[in-house]
Amino acid sequence: MQALIFDKRKYDWDNSKGFEKVDVPMPTIQKDDDVIIRVHYAGVCGSDKGIWYRQAFKEQILNSIDAENNPTQPPLTLRGGEKQNPPLKIRGEGGVMNPKSYRIIGHEFFGEVVEVGKAVNNIKKGDFVSCESHVVDNKCYQCLLGQKEVCTNEKILGISHDGGFAEYARVPAHVVRKTDTGKIRPEVAAMQEPFGNAVHAASKVDMKDKTVAIFGLGPIGLFLLLIAKARGAKSIIGVEPNPISIEMAKKLGIDYVIPLRTTNHYESTNPYKHNAEVTDEIIQITKGVGVDVSFEMAGYNSSVNNCLYATRRGGEIILFGIKQGDFIFENYNRLIVHGFTLHAVIGRQLWQTWETTRELLEDHTNQIQEKLFNVILDQGKNTILPLSDYTKERFEQMLHDHPKFLIQM
Ligand SMILES: NC(=O)c1ccc[n+]([C@@H]2O[C@H](COP(=O)([O-])OP(=O)(O)OC[C@H]3O[C@@H](n4cnc5c(N)ncnc54)[C@H](O)[C@@H]3O)[C@@H](O)[C@H]2O)c1
Ligand SMILES: [Zn+2]
Ligand SMILES: [Zn+2]
16 A cells, blocks of 8 residues: 655655655554554644654654564663664564564544454444544553543554554554544544644633633644634634734634744744733733733744733643743743643543544534635645645645645545
């Protein structure tokens, strides 16, 4: 079957970019709880962009490929204490002499179940499904407490477990979620995973009659905008540098957008500091008070500090954007004195977030599903790339042109 992969044998991570379209072996049922899905659509997001440009997930991808080939052997300890993975000699999908050296990318997808292992009883052949991308172990301390989104031993589809940029995908049944295609169209069904991120972020606060600021109107920030409107927010202010995303937010009915002219993170001095121009404007819009709720949906240090300076005393700040490395809280004392509540949000809660996602998408009175397809996917115009038409150039152009696009298998 055809798949988009990163192959560590062919490419040096640090001196390459992009995904290769190659023929790989069809996945087969290997464990009793395996499910094989014929993928129809797969969503492309910022995380995939991070892999494309080799800016994110290097260790997770490289180490997990090694671990798949050597499932039982612990890493060897060399003289000097450093670890090295043992020689590749155990059977991979490529056979004993040809250990598997690639990762199939893609963690947002939708398709039809074509085969299930004999222990599977939640899903059957012919079901239309999407997947939770965090493959949890269901047995660590947090999983047993019901906090599966912070599982100690999780693997992530398309990063540390083969994903859905392929004609077929093999996943454990416990991450598979049925979708009613009579109620949710397939292109939207393929976006349930990232939409669920926004649902989870939104679940931390009551937005009814509140003023809300969203810092970063990438796809997940735009999803959040739709949810904030459905939840009855009084007014919604967005902050975003990219004109394409700004236009989209306007079409989706945002009340105010503040175009970010200078993004501090590109400056060499004090890249962590808040943009006073932006936060002053938010204070002005909210009549000197500040917003009740701020969502950090971009993942930059200056953007976190923008939240701290745009939120009213006693307000709530949801931290969702991710970057590696240290962040500085500007004027830490102020954070305490203003009595903010900070929430860090990761992934989706199983399965509460998926259930809310389903309700929001199936309820046509909120027009969310319609706006996802008509505005964010622009009715599929140049936002759906058939796998057969994949070229590196075309894919890279789409990464640049669209906050969200899909691959059609
Ligand atoms: N917590 C989680 O579980 C989780 C899951 C997926 C993604 N993420 C992270 O959440 C963030 C949003 O995800 P996405 O897929 O929408 O990402 P994205 O990178 O597509 O969107 C980020 C948006 O922020 C804008 N931006 C850049 N600098 C900004 C700034 N200083 N202030 C305001 N906006 C700025 C960008 O132009 C872009 O539109 C990313 O950081 C991503 O890595 C977190
Ligand atoms: Zn994603
Ligand atoms: Zn766990």
